[in-house]
Amino acid sequence: MQKEKDNWYASWFNTPYYHILYKDRNHREAALFMNQLTEFLNLKPADSILDLACGKGRHAKYLYKQGFDVTGVDLSRESIQHAKQYEKPGLHFEVHDMCLPYPKKFDAVFNLFTSFGYFENEVDNLRTIKSIKAELNPNGCGVIDFLNVELAIKNLVASEKKKVGDILFHIEKYLEDGYIVKKIRFSDKGEDYLFTERVKALTLTDFQEYFEEAAIELKHTFGDYHLNKFDKKSSERLILIFN
Structure with missing residues (x-):
């Protein structure tokens, strides 16, 4: 990872x-x-x-x-x-x-x-x-x-998948300590990746x-x-x- x-x-x-x-x-x-x-x-x-x-x-x-x-x-x-x-x-x-x-x-x-x-x-x-x-x-x-x-938090989708080309992105979103957090997991060419986006609410x-x-x-x-x-x-x- x-x-x-x-x-x-x-x-x-x-x-x-x-x-x-x-x-x-x-x-x-x-x-x-x-x-x-x-x-x-x-x-x-x-x-x-x-x-x-x-x-x-x-x-x-x-x-x-x-x-x-x-x-x-x-x-x-x-x-x-x-x-x-x-x-x-x-x-x-x-x-x-x-x-x-x-x-x-x-x-x-x-x-x-x-x-x-x-x-x-x-x-x-x-x-x-x-x-x-x-x-x-x-x-x-x-x-x-x-x-x-306010609208983003109300409409937050907790979990979703998005396929782009050959890559399947697994995306989780949640609110934590005043930030909107997006966890992005995927695999490519045999390697697993995890990235996080954090935007203050x-x-x-x-x-x-x-x-x-x-x-x-x-x-x-x-x-x-x-x-x-x-x-x-x-x-x-x-x-x-x-x-």
């Missing part, structure tokens, strides 16, 4: 299996969200965007095609190595820890697809919020696209407390990628826009 590293995201995101399991993500939905978001924020061609925790650059590449100057950063060296093949003037990728301010300012900072709340140390969540603030131009906006934890109130401590103003909250109003009982997402 392959053992996990101390930080689950440092091991899981760096494996090809993470991208195999999630290969069916909805690219059309992602493009729609980017269009809606950039229009709502009134971003103009050549405006600068930081894609924070960009993975292999799915959103960053689309934003570049829409005319923006995009920098994508991620802790995963393997993901950034993959993304760098797409680099060109106006599209740049770099390994970076989002707890620390990136040494440049942007018109917008996007943290997308529940790429927040991974940390074991609570202070790192606040450090990330403060770093986003430090990365924004005076009139820039930060965006965090998080899951609506942060509510809108939790984010508001972070923002207050970081002297950030929450401007808007939305509940889906069409930018409909947030409802904690029914919204799939919690999308926060702030500066």
